[in-house]
Amino acid sequence: MRNLLNFLIKYNYWFLFVLLxxxxxxxxxxxxxxxxxxxxxxxxxxxxxxxxxxxxxTSYFHLKKANQELLDRNMLLEQQLDNLEKALRxxxxxxxxxxxxxxxxxxxxxxxKARVIKNSINLSDNFITLDKGSSSGIRxxxxxxxxxxxxGIVYETSPSYSVVLSLLNSKSNISCKIVGSQYFGYLKWxxxxxxxxxxxxxxxxxxxxxxxxxxxxGYSSMFPEGIxxxxxxxxxxxxxxxxxxxxxxxxxxxxRLSDVRVIERIGxxxxxxxxxxxxx
Amino acid sequence: MILTYIHRxxxxxxxxxxxVLLLNNIHIAGYATPFLYIYFILKFGSDTSRNELMLWAFxxxxxxxxxxxxxxxxxxxxxxxxxxxxxLLRLFTPRDILDGIEPxxxxxxxxxxxxxxxxxxxxxxxxxxxxxxFSFSNILLLLLRVFACTLLTVSCMIAVEGIRK
Numbered sequence: 001m002r003n004l005l006n007f008l009i010k011y012n013y014w015f016l017f018v019l020l021x022x023x024x025x026x027x028x029x030x031x032x033x034x035x036x037x038x039x040x041x042x043x044x045x046x047x048x049x050x051x052x053x054x055x056x057x058t059s060y061f062h063l064k065k066a067n068q069e070l071l072d073r074n075m076l077l078e079q080q081l082d083n084l085e086k087a088l089r090x091x092x093x094x095x096x097x098x099x100x101x102x103x104x105x106x107x108x109x110x111x112x113k114a115r116v117i118k119n120s121i122n123l124s125d126n127f128i129t130l131d132k133g134s135s136s137g138i139r140x141x142x143x144x145x146x147x148x149x150x151x152g153i154v155y156e157t158s159p160s161y162s163v164v165l166s167l168l169n170s171k172s173n174i175s176c177k178i179v180g181s182q183y184f185g186y187l188k189w190x191x192x193x194x195x196x197x198x199x200x201x202x203x204x205x206x207x208x209x210x211x212x213x214x215x216x217x218g219y220s221s222m223f224p225e226g227i228x229x230x231x232x233x234x235x236x237x238x239x240x241x242x243x244x245x246x247x248x249x250x251x252x253x254x255x256r257l258s259d260v261r262v263i264e265r266i267g268x269x270x271x272x273x274x275x276x277x278x279x280x
Numbered sequence: 281m282i283l284t285y286i287h288r289x290x291x292x293x294x295x296x297x298x299x300v301l302l303l304n305n306i307h308i309a310g311y312a313t314p315f316l317y318i319y320f321i322l323k324f325g326s327d328t329s330r331n332e333l334m335l336w337a338f339x340x341x342x343x344x345x346x347x348x349x350x351x352x353x354x355x356x357x358x359x360x361x362x363x364x365x366x367x368l369l370r371l372f373t374p375r376d377i378l379d380g381i382e383p384x385x386x387x388x389x390x391x392x393x394x395x396x397x398x399x400x401x402x403x404x405x406x407x408x409x410x411x412x413x414f415s416f417s418n419i420l421l422l423l424l425r426v427f428a429c430t431l432l433t434v435s436c437m438i439a440v441e442g443i444r445k
Binding site for chain 1: 329330331334335338341342345350351352353355356359360363411414415
């Protein structure tokens with residue numbers, strides 16, 4: 001301590017020297033425009049480099065927050081995209097409906113637009129749920145189609161929802177024929193692959209080729225004639241040997257249904273009542 | 281003692297006035313300006329303490345800066361000169377006559393005093409002009425000016441020394 005004090009006392013002129021020089025340079029930089037600018041420019045180069053390094057480091061600490069913000073933003077954009085796609089789909093459905101209406105006799109059939117909100121393809125009995133129900137005029141036993149062809153038959157309805165018996169259901173049974181001939185059979189799905197169903201009970205004398213188009217026959221009360229179902233993919237004889245068993249490649253991709261239309265046939269009830277009398 | 285101080289303050293004021301009113305306006309060929317005011321610092325007795333010398337030098341430089349509108353420049357340079365002056369004096373003075381002399385041709389001998397003056401003036405000019413340029417990008421011009429100023433200043437000092445005798 002004593003030595004330190006001695007040292008400080010001995011070299012005290014250094015302190016005065018530094019003090020006076022600092023005072024001079026403070027004055028210099030404060031009042032001389034040129035020196036000031038040079039000093040601050042070079043100082044800015046140094047401080048800029050320092051800030052660049054420290055900014056590079058601190059930016060890592062903000063990565064989590066930035067990531068959060070990006071996620072939020074992404075979510076927002078996805079929502080917007082959803083809304084836009086929905087709007088786009090509505091417009092597409094409109095144009096599709098117009099095309100279908102042109103194809104169908106207006107007086108005999110009426111169409112309801114609906115959206116698939118639940119769907120399955122890999123169960124043994126598949127059902128589809130639509131977002132429209134009895135309050136929109138949908139009743140059981142109505143046919144359901146979309147732009148690619150037959151989808152199924154309305155099974156149950158509630159005021160705002162309806163359950164559709166999908167074509168991919170063992171209970172489904174749709175009367176079909178091959179384009180160009182009047183011979184008809186009925187279409188059944190035999191589990192397994194959602195892309196194929198079987199056309200049964202087609203008479204052995206019917207003429208057709210592989211690749212021919214299968215359409216609804218119009219004999220059922222649900223579908224008008226000529227709604228596409230699929231194409232003939234393969235043919236075998238049925239077990240009893242009296243008819244053909246045709247493997248039909250379905251035109252509809254049941255894995256990505258979204259917008260469908262429900263067909264109401266005017267006079268369907270009347271036809272049913274009449275038919276049920278005969279059966280009894 | 282009081283007489284010494286009056287004498288010193290008289291020199292102080294007159295050198296400052298000489299410097300700011302006359303010598304600062306001299307730029308021979310655009311290079312050489314005499315910085316005669318440091319004559320005041322060089323003529324302090326060799327037994328003067330560094331602190332006292334630096335304070336004198338600081339205020340002298342500061343006054344000149346205030347008059348010539350360059351705050352800090354002359355102050356920094358002359359404080360530096362005052363700081364190293366004892367070392368220079370020790371370097372150029374024969375050891376036996378170091379005690380309490382006032383540096384002059386007579387007390388130190390012509391060659392020693394001349395060397396002492398030249399080195400001191402050179403250091404002061406170098407510091408001052410470096411601060412004024414404040415960059416080494418034009419180092420040739422800087423050196424030229426330092427040498428020119430040193431030459432002119434030393435000449436002026438010899439003249440003053442001759443007149444005083």
